[in-house]
Amino acid sequence: MQVRLLGTGTSQGVPIIGCHCPVCSSADARDKRLRTSALVSVDDLNILIDTGPDLRQQLLRAGVTRLDAVLYTHEHKDHTAGLDDVRPINFLMKQTLNLYGLPRVMRALHREFEYAFATHKYPGVPTIALNPVQPKPFFIQDIEIQPIKVRHLALPILGYRIRNFAYITDASFIADTELQKLTGLEVLVINSLRKEEHYSHFNLEQTLNVIRQVRPARAYLTHVSHEMGTYEAVAPTLPDNVFLGIDNEVITV
Numbered sequence: 001m002q003v004r005l006l007g008t009g010t011s012q013g014v015p016i017i018g019c020h021c022p023v024c025s026s027a028d029a030r031d032k033r034l035r036t037s038a039l040v041s042v043d044d045l046n047i048l049i050d051t052g053p054d055l056r057q058q059l060l061r062a063g064v065t066r067l068d069a070v071l072y073t074h075e076h077k078d079h080t081a082g083l084d085d086v087r088p089i090n091f092l093m094k095q096t097l098n099l100y101g102l103p104r105v106m107r108a109l110h111r112e113f114e115y116a117f118a119t120h121k122y123p124g125v126p127t128i129a130l131n132p133v134q135p136k137p138f139f140i141q142d143i144e145i146q147p148i149k150v151r152h153l154a155l156p157i158l159g160y161r162i163r164n165f166a167y168i169t170d171a172s173f174i175a176d177t178e179l180q181k182l183t184g185l186e187v188l189v190i191n192s193l194r195k196e197e198h199y200s201h202f203n204l205e206q207t208l209n210v211i212r213q214v215r216p217a218r219a220y221l222t223h224v225s226h227e228m229g230t231y232e233a234v235a236p237t238l239p240d241n242v243f244l245g246i247d248n249e250v251i252t253v
């Protein structure tokens with residue numbers, strides 16, 4: 001299995017428009033973060049997690065020409081706004097793209113991309129199908145997907161486990177019962193916003209606490225803000241098995 005981190009930045013991305021802080025001004029490519037998303041290639045399937053506003057640029061940069069499914073973590077715009085950019089994939093594959101997520105998230109996509117579901121569609125709109133899922137295991141072809149229920153402030157949202165890989169973003173709380181579903185991981189990708197606490201996202205210390213509890217072989221931090229610091233400054237301070245995610249890096253699981 002391979003996991004490509006298509007984007008590792010928080011909702012505004014890094015750099016932020018108009019910000020002149022050392023991170024946003026950094027010349028280091030590792031400090032450039034598009035909005036959080038990942039592509040999981042497992043057996044012959046390409047499973048995309050979220051469709052943020054940078055999706056077009058991310059698919060071009062990674063040379064992606066095939067998508068078999070999209071898993072949604074939640075409905076916030078930094079995770080959904082790029083959905084229209086799956087159209088070229090529809091045209092190449094000549095088939096409907098299946099989207100999976102909580103019923104509430106599927107309803108939000110239906111509302112916000114209503115033209116894609118119209119009875120008489122304008123030619124060229126995305127060809128997509130909504131598949132509401134409950135927080136219990138389901139299959140995409142023969143790949144088992146295990147949703148992990150986490151909280152994003154008060155909002156219940158999903159992370160996903162596929163074999164010995166798990167992806168969690170935008171979490172600020174994970175119950176013990178869900179942490180138990182994360183044991184025995186080879187790779188955990190998990191959100192970490194910045195060093196200071198935040199009301200709706202784990203900060204670095206909270207993320208490291210989760211990592212210490214579930215003990216993955218390796219962990220990669222995503223949904224990173226400019227307030228985290230530069231890659232060069234932060235990376236050496238992390239435990240040996242914890243890495244600051246880098247945009248477009250490919251992780252072999």
Ligand SMILES: [Zn+2]
Nearest residue numbers: 011076078170
């Ligand atoms: Zn987000």
Ligand SMILES: [Zn+2]
Nearest residue numbers: 019021024226
């Ligand atoms: Zn900045």
Ligand SMILES: [Zn+2]
Nearest residue numbers: 074076152170
């Ligand atoms: Zn969010």
